[in-house]
Amino acid sequence: MIPMRLRMASPRANICCMRSFMTMKGYGALMSLVEKWRDIADYKGLYQISSIGRVRSLDRIDALGRLRKGKVLADVGSMGDYRKITLHRDGNSKQKYIHCLVAETFIREVNTFSDSLLSDFL
Structure with missing residues (x-):
């Protein structure tokens, strides 16, 4: 059950709130069972996307030979709430x-x- 202070009006906000609530409470292992990661078609070895809509970069070596650590990327809002x-x-x-x-x-x-x-469910 989501605590009352974490409930919000929109379903998208509820999903984001639930994700951060589960991470705060140590349910990360449970989330990893639900979330599946796959390579993005034209960006194999560079980026992956999860079944719940998160995008992460993968560890790589840049043009100058430095190791770049992969991380979950922030998305950008746009017109129409997509x-x-x-x-x-x-x-x-x-x-x-x-x-x-x-x-x-x-x-x-x-x-x-x-x-x-599909975007209505993310």
Whole structure:
């Protein structure tokens, strides 16, 4: 049960609140059983996306030979309440919608209608 002070109006806020509440209370192992990570199609070895919509970079060595530690990336809000993430590869950057990345990675057949419906559950 989510404590009353953590309840919020929107479902998206409730998911974020629940995620941080579970992390604070030491339920990280439980969350790792639910959350599954897969490589993003055009960014294999650089980025992964989870089944709940989090994006992380992987450990890598940059052009100068330094080790770059992977981390969970922050997403950016955009018009229409869809969340975006900026991905970098070979000196170029692209912004991608997180709900589209989840759909492309975890759903075999993607059509335009299911993309917009999926974002309601993230």
